[in-house]
Amino acid sequence: MGDCLTTNWGYEGKRGPEHWHELSQRFACGLDFKWQSPIALNKEIVTSEKLSKELVFHYKEEVFLEELFNNTFHFVPPEKESYLMYDEKKYWLTDIHFHLPSEHTLEEKNYPIEFHLVHMNEAKHNLVVGILFSIDSFDQLIAQKEGKIELDQAFPEFCFNPALFLPxxxxxxxxxxxxxxxxxxxxxxxxxxxxxxxxxxxxxxYLKKEIVENNRRPLQPIKDRKVWYQNNHNSTQ
Ligand SMILES: [Zn+2]
Known part of the structure; x- marks a missing residue:
């Protein structure tokens, strides 16, 4: 049993996902929560119940620091100026990180990369926004968007509006x-x-040079939970 903060874990072999819960007492807690992530998302599993909660992004241009932890690359905003409103609750953006390939699947399909935009509300509850990406080096609009993030610089500090990643x-x-x-x-x-x-x-x-490749946790069973789908016409920005 290692100390929680220094426990080494990974995506392969004895320290891989099947063994995470055996690596430390703190990691064992994960077993207590039966609804695990990621899951396979598709329209067939969606409940017919309507979800009409408003999702509004209030993302701003701000500074992000490049950091490496949890086996991946992170953009961490020290000032935490961006937030979203979901169901009239405010969630601050605290971290953006990446999984290669995607952890969730959409209609049985995996994609090369998934962004996790991690948010936290006042009660310290997390809401994570997942965005899946494919690769197209010839898309001019993408080049224009990415141009807003100056990647190769001596000091790993970036200034951008995270809204540029939103669909x-x-x-x-x-x-x-x-x-x-x-x-x-x-x-x-x-x-x-x-x-x-x-x-x-x-x-x-650029992300790959720092990321352990294949930092994807395998799909987890859906069990008895509901998955909603919402056509969100209310979101802005
Ligand atoms: Zn993640």
Whole structure:
């Protein structure tokens, strides 16, 4: 049993996802929450119950620091100026990180990369927004968007508006799950957009140079939970 903060874990072998809960006492807690993430998302599993909660992004241009932890690359905003409103509750953006390939699947399909935009409200509850990406190096609009983030610089500090990663069509899946990294605790509110976005190979290569490749937790059983789908016409920005 290792100390919680220094426990080494990974995605393969004895420290891989099947063994995370055996690596430390803190990681063992993850087993207590039965609704784990990620899951396979598709329209067939969606409940017919209507979800009409408003999702509004209030993202701003702000500073992000590049950090490496939990086996991936993170953009961390020290000032935490961006937030979203969901169901009239305010969630601050605290971290953006990446999984290669995607952890969630959409209609049985995996994508090369998934962004997790991690938010936290006043009660310290997490809401994570998942956005899946495919790669297209020749898309001019993408190049223009990515140009707003100056990647190769001496000091790993970036200034950008995270809204540039948001899809235009904001239809999303909503479900209750867990963190996808140890200690895989829950409940975590998940919003995963249905519209797949695009990134260039250059941008992905920049992330790749720091990421353990294949930092994807395998799909978890849905069990007795509900998954909602909402066509979100109310979101702005
Ligand atoms: Zn993640």
């Amino acid at each position: 235009e069509n904001r239809g999303f899946y909503y479900y209750i799950g867990s963190l996808t990294t140890p200690p895989t605790i829950g409940p975590i509110e998940w919003i995963v957009f249905d519209e797949v976005q695009t990134l260039s190979q250059t941008f992905v290569n």
